[in-house]
Amino acid sequence: xxxxxxxxxxxxxxxxxxxxxxxxxxxxxxxxxxxxxxxxxxxxxxxxxxxxxxxxxxxxxxxxxxxxxxxxxxxxxxxxxxxxxxxxxxxxxxxxxxxxxxxxxxxxxxxxxxxxxxxxxxxxxxxxxxxxxxxxxxxxxxxxxxxxxxxxxxxxxxxxxxxxxxxxxxxxxxxxxxxxxxxxxxxxxxxxxxxxxxxxxxxxxxxxxxxxxxxxxxxxxxxxxxxxxxxxxxxxxxxxxxxxxxxxxxxxxxxxxxxxxxxxxxxxxx
Numbered sequence: 001x002x003x004x005x006x007x008x009x010x011x012x013x014x015x016x017x018x019x020x021x022x023x024x025x026x027x028x029x030x031x032x033x034x035x036x037x038x039x040x041x042x043x044x045x046x047x048x049x050x051x052x053x054x055x056x057x058x059x060x061x062x063x064x065x066x067x068x069x070x071x072x073x074x075x076x077x078x079x080x081x082x083x084x085x086x087x088x089x090x091x092x093x094x095x096x097x098x099x100x101x102x103x104x105x106x107x108x109x110x111x112x113x114x115x116x117x118x119x120x121x122x123x124x125x126x127x128x129x130x131x132x133x134x135x136x137x138x139x140x141x142x143x144x145x146x147x148x149x150x151x152x153x154x155x156x157x158x159x160x161x162x163x164x165x166x167x168x169x170x171x172x173x174x175x176x177x178x179x180x181x182x183x184x185x186x187x188x189x190x191x192x193x194x195x196x197x198x199x200x201x202x203x204x205x206x207x208x209x210x211x212x213x214x215x216x217x218x219x220x221x222x223x224x225x226x227x228x229x230x231x232x233x234x235x236x237x238x239x240x241x242x243x244x245x246x247x248x249x250x251x252x253x254x255x256x257x258x259x260x261x262x263x264x265x266x267x268x269x270x
Contacts, residue, residue: 026042027032069087070084080146081123091121095123097153107125115257124147128200133163175196177198184219197225198225201229
């Protein structure tokens, strides 16, 4: 065999580069699989997080179920509280659409808004996509269509739900806005001098960003009502138990719900 041919057939001249290329291809494949795995785990973990919301306290739901002043019914992905003939009439003809906090089941606000319905209002609690109100894209008219008898509508939201409620309140058909441990972000309602605006906070709220809440005050009408409830924490605006990062409440949940509802009724009946 000629010397040049022997050199070309030598492993050092041909085999090693091929092996290096094969190793490089294997490394790239492994890296791609790892990247895909990270993405899948990230998406899967995010979906698991979003689809495992805080659930309503069964005792609170049972208490409302026994209240003769209102009824509670699931209508598709809405929870509707309707006043009965035994309800008061201070909010008769009114309706309020409520956007839940992040990862909170809408049933967790039944206990909070029971006294609002008992005052004569129809309350529509919204289940948003992935339990995140900021992903809610349905027009307000679709959410209110379950109660065509209502004459005027307000919107409310807890925490993240309040941000979405503010955007709904840009509609001039909305007569009231209720923010529960929340504030507007990117929605300027200061020019809506015809809007009844109520912002309720708790003195023991460990989740609400107070600096952001203060900065957002200018986004509300000048005559907005600001109410701070002593001893109430972030989670007590709903009825779903403790929440990470929150401070411990110093008033019972039932008392907190009664105070929140009273503030809402006073504002909307005024």
